[in-house]
Amino acid sequence: MSAAPGRPRIQATVRTAQTLAERDGHFAVRQAVFVNDQRLFRESDRDEIDDDPGTIHLVADAGGLVVGAVRIYPLGATNRWQGDRLAVLPDYRASRVGVDLVQLAVRTAARHGGLVMEAHVQVANVPFFESLGWQVQGPTEIYVAALHQPMVCDLTGPGR
Numbered sequence: 024m025s026a027a028p029g030r031p032r033i034q035a036t037v038r039t040a041q042t043l044a045e046r047d048g049h050f051a052v053r054q055a056v057f058v059n060d061q062r063l064f065r066e067s068d069r070d071e072i073d074d075d076p077g078t079i080h081l082v083a084d085a086g087g088l089v090v091g092a093v094r095i096y097p098l099g100a101t102n103r104w105q106g107d108r109l110a111v112l113p114d115y116r117a118s119r120v121g122v123d124l125v126q127l128a129v130r131t132a133a134r135h136g137g138l139v140m141e142a143h144v145q146v147a148n149v150p151f152f153e154s155l156g157w158q159v160q161g162p163t164e165i166y167v168a169a170l171h172q173p174m175v176c177d178l179t180g181p182g183r
């Protein structure tokens with residue numbers, strides 16, 4: 024899925040949201056993709072996890088505009104982390120922004136002592152995650168009203 028012919032690859036920088044504007048941008052991307060486009064949520068995809076101080080909101084910034092988002096958080100007192108709400112605005116896809124966000128999510132959780140990261144992956148995106156070293160774990164399931172595949176990533180691998 025390379026950038027569309029004739030369209031230059033988007034140059035984006037990924038980082039933890041630091042400012043209120045970046046945090047708002049993170050939520051705006053999720054709103055556009057999961058509420059407006061995919062209609063997985065009726066009004067908002069935000070929940071109590073977003074208010075937990077342990078949750079880390081990541082953004083992809085293209086020239087001052089937040090164009091991608093993912094959030095990560097520890098699962099209780101374990102060394103397991105969860106990643107979810109990965110989204111890139113449609114006009115900014117196929118430029119490896121999604122790859123950069125997943126890799127930052129994995130590195131960040133590893134830096135915080137995580138050993139394993141879990142995700143509920145929309146079935147169409149399983150090959151995308153497999154290409155990044157994630158593994159299928161168990162059967163598919165209904166998660167936020169859509170068919171998802173549980174997947175895991177070993178955070179202790181090389182380069183984490």
Ligand SMILES: CC(C)(COP(=O)(O)OP(=O)(O)OC[C@H]1O[C@@H](n2cnc3c(N)ncnc32)[C@H](O)[C@@H]1OP(=O)(O)O)[C@@H](O)C(=O)NCCC(=O)NCCS
Pocket residue numbers: 024025026056108109110111112115116117118119120121122123143144145147148149150151154
């Ligand atoms: C999934 C998503 C985040 C990918 O973001 P993206 O920025 O377009 O992906 P990238 O450009 O980083 O993809 C890089 C590579 O992954 C592959 N890829 C991307 N999406 C894929 C998919 N659904 N299936 C298979 N491969 C995929 C492409 O082969 C591409 O390879 P390339 O190097 O040949 O170009 C984006 O499509 C999106 O926001 N989708 C809607 C929301 C969503 O489904 N979120 C995930 C929920 S689990």
